[in-house]
Amino acid sequence: MTTAANLDIIGVAKSYGTFTALDNVSLAIQPGEFLTLLGPSGSGKTTLLMSLAGFVRPTRGHIVSRGKDLAQVPPHKRNFGMVFQSYSLFPHMNVAENVAYPLKLRKVSKSEITERVTRALELVQLAHLADRPIAKLSGGQKQRIALARAVVFSPDVLLMDEPLSALDKNLREAMQFEIRNLHDKLGITTVYVTHDQREALTMSDRIAVLKSGRIAQIGAPREIYDYPTDSFVAEFLGESTLLPVESRGSQYHFAGTPLRVEAGSPDARFLMVRPESSISGIPPSATATTVSMARSNARSSRATRCRSRWCWTAARPC
Numbered sequence: 001m002t003t004a005a006n007l008d009i010i011g012v013a014k015s016y017g018t019f020t021a022l023d024n025v026s027l028a029i030q031p032g033e034f035l036t037l038l039g040p041s042g043s044g045k046t047t048l049l050m051s052l053a054g055f056v057r058p059t060r061g062h063i064v065s066r067g068k069d070l071a072q073v074p075p076h077k078r079n080f081g082m083v084f085q086s087y088s089l090f091p092h093m094n095v096a097e098n099v100a101y102p103l104k105l106r107k108v109s110k111s112e113i114t115e116r117v118t119r120a121l122e123l124v125q126l127a128h129l130a131d132r133p134i135a136k137l138s139g140g141q142k143q144r145i146a147l148a149r150a151v152v153f154s155p156d157v158l159l160m161d162e163p164l165s166a167l168d169k170n171l172r173e174a175m176q177f178e179i180r181n182l183h184d185k186l187g188i189t190t191v192y193v194t195h196d197q198r199e200a201l202t203m204s205d206r207i208a209v210l211k212s213g214r215i216a217q218i219g220a221p222r223e224i225y226d227y228p229t230d231s232f233v234a235e236f237l238g239e240s241t242l243l244p245v246e247s248r249g250s251q252y253h254f255a256g257t258p259l260r261v262e263a264g265s266p267d268a269r270f271l272m273v274r275p276e277s278s279i280s281g282i283p284p285s286a287t288a289t290t291v292s293m294a295r296s297n298a299r300s301s302r303a304t305r306c307r308s309r310w311c312w313t314a315a316r317p318c
């Protein structure tokens with residue numbers, strides 16, 4: 001068994017003509033980490049993932065794994081497993097043949113192929129379907145087979161691009177746990193792309209939130225959910241009410257009343273309240289566990305959403 005690989009993304013940029021899809025992205029992915037790239041449509045998630053895979057050539061920057069710059073390493077030599085939304089299984093092969101394919105490419109012996117395919121199918125609990133044609137599988141089964149095929153050759157890194165978005169909600173939630181369990185069993189460094197905040201919060205060790213080709217924030221799920229660095233991250237990570245505050249030195253005021261806040265940056269502009277926060281009135285004698293301060297890049301200087309249990313406009317409950 002090989003040790004898990006690290007992945008260093010150093011100042012990576014990608015331009016298409018004058019359009020910048022990735023802008024100076026740097027990120028150190030730890031060995032065995034489950035890192036999610038999260039962001040709205042067009043933020044650059046797939047471009048970054050495809051750069052890691054070797055299908056997109058960065059305009060600038062470096063991608064380094066196990067101390068080696070991958071710039072000159074073609075996709076099939078990177079030893080990275082990939083899972084796509086569309087499964088990408090071979091329709092003319094049965095389940096076992098699909099899973100065996102990467103091993104055949106690597107010229108693994110027949111007996112070892114049989115053993116490793118059986119083990120990979122057992123991991124995704126589909127060993128009983130080894131002889132079934134791909135056309136006779138459900139969407140969830142197809143995605144499990146794609147997963148088995150991606151891990152059967154013990155890849156250094158597993159890259160997944162919205163692997164669950166074609167599945168219905170219940171199956172999707174079940175698969176989130178299966179993928180995370182598989183990751184924990186195998187310990188493969190994993191980079192996972194999604195635009196689904198819940199999925200990212202449920203599955204990841206860390207989340208990198210992308211906005212317009214840049215990393216807006218990176219951190220553990222709880223950290224970025226509770227302490228977003230700005231209003232974009234605050235709103236993208238879940239329902240929130242953003243209340244405009246004034247800062248005077250290290251003291252914050254809402255509607256003229258001083259707030260007690262344990263964590264906040266000097267340039268914070270908003271008090272963030274999540275729906276599950278338990279403040280019961282203004283002024284919230286707030287602690288960092290119930291509210292956070294976010295820097296401004298908001299579209300509005302007023303509370304921008306009204307979906308939480310507590311919603312305040314001009315310091316009055318609505």
Ligand SMILES: Nc1ncnc2c1ncn2[C@@H]1O[C@H](COP(=O)(O)OP(=O)(O)OP(=O)(O)O)[C@@H](O)[C@H]1O
Binds near residue numbers: 040047195
């Ligand atoms: N080959 C290309 N030529 C020109 N522009 C491209 C190309 N590939 C991607 N882009 C642009 O780069 C930006 C980032 O695209 P990317 O697919 O990485 O976004 P994404 O965050 O994965 O979006 P989605 O969630 O919709 O898949 C988009 O504006 C896209 O239109």
